[in-house]
Amino acid sequence: MQRRGTPSAFVISQTAFDRGGEIDWPMFRAHLRRLGESGIGVYAGGGGSGEGHTLLPHEVEQLLAVAAEELVGKVPARAMGVEPRTARQMIEFGRLVKASGLDAMQIYSLDMGHLGQPGPGELDLYFSEVLDAIDLPCIISTHYSVGYMIPVDLLCSLCGRYDSVIGINCSIGQDFTYLVRLLAELPPHVEVHVGGPMHTLSALAMGATGYLTSEGNLAPKLAQSVVELYAKGDYAGAEEAYSKVVQIFSMAMAGLGGNKAIQNALGLPGGYPRRPRVDRSTPESMARARQMLSEIGISELEPYL
Numbered sequence: 489m490q491r492r493g494t495p496s497a498f499v500i501s502q503t504a505f506d507r508g509g510e511i512d513w514p515m516f517r518a519h520l521r522r523l524g525e526s527g528i529g530v531y532a533g534g535g536g537s538g539e540g541h542t543l544l545p546h547e548v549e550q551l552l553a554v555a556a557e558e559l560v561g562k563v564p565a566r567a568m569g570v571e572p573r574t575a576r577q578m579i580e581f582g583r584l585v586k587a588s589g590l591d592a593m594q595i596y597s598l599d600m601g602h603l604g605q606p607g608p609g610e611l612d613l614y615f616s617e618v619l620d621a622i623d624l625p626c627i628i629s630t631h632y633s634v635g636y637m638i639p640v641d642l643l644c645s646l647c648g649r650y651d652s653v654i655g656i657n658c659s660i661g662q663d664f665t666y667l668v669r670l671l672a673e674l675p676p677h678v679e680v681h682v683g684g685p686m687h688t689l690s691a692l693a694m695g696a697t698g699y700l701t702s703e704g705n706l707a708p709k710l711a712q713s714v715v716e717l718y719a720k721g722d723y724a725g726a727e728e729a730y731s732k733v734v735q736i737f738s739m740a741m742a743g744l745g746g747n748k749a750i751q752n753a754l755g756l757p758g759g760y761p762r763r764p765r766v767d768r769s770t771p772e773s774m775a776r777a778r779q780m781l782s783e784i785g786i787s788e789l790e791p792y793l
Contacts (some may be wrong), residue, residue: 509734575613619653
């Protein structure tokens with residue numbers, strides 16, 4: 489399949505909170521500067537590792553502005569946001585992104601609430617309303633976490649009708665055939681990044697542009713090195729770097745307290761989660777995290793971090 493642009497990676501930046509749950513702006517800036525120095529692209533304000541669902545409207549506005557100040561002109565800098573209930577909510581987010589000066593924004597899938605799933609006509613109406621109203625380069629998210637995947641033919645139609653759609657972020661869970669079809673049918677100029685590290689090398693081998701990563705918050709240079717090595721044709725090096733990223737992913741799944749706690753333990757800007765999330769780290773879990781990082785060849789003294 490045809491390569492969809494130069495291989496690239498984007499980290500979904502975490503948001504630094506203090507122990508009281510307020511945004512720690514100096515720490516957040518320090519974290520963004522660390523990401524920017526690594527060369528990796530950045531999404532700010534997102535769900536998941538960005539804890540975007542906990543942010544208040546005025547915090548979102550300031551967070552996007554700070555991200556633009558620290559990142560624009562250094563690395564690709566985009567806004568992610570969270571799943572909206574209406575097109576109006578997504579359009580309002582787009583207004584904030586435009587004012588911030590960030591390069592582009594993601595348009596999340598529609599979350600209708602109460603496990604409701606929109607039909608193709610409702611999805612077409614939602615995306616059309618948003619894209620008609622937003623004057624920015626946009627990346628559409630199709631993500632299994634909302635309970636459905638956007639039909640591939642609708643994504644192809646939207647990419648054909650709107651020049652502003654520059655990419656698709658695709659988080660597929662277990663349905664790999666969806667990604668295969670997406671890469672085969674989308675217009676070739678549209679970027680495709682897979683969500684999470686699980687399918688990164690398979691996606692790159694089939695012509696995808698790259699991947700999105702939360703692991704890049706802890707080890708941004710490592711996460712970026714996967715795509716840089718792949719672009720150079722150093723597939724053995726890319727495989728080695730990728731194996732380390734996946735092992736960091738497995739650390740988070742093992743309940744060691746999350747990337748923020750590990751960053752704090754290593755003296756890196758991390759911060760704390762905002763309620764209802766809680767910091768589950770313990771001295772024992774942080775010692776285990778340090779040991780695991782050492783076992784896979786990563787420490788605070790090495791350039792991966």
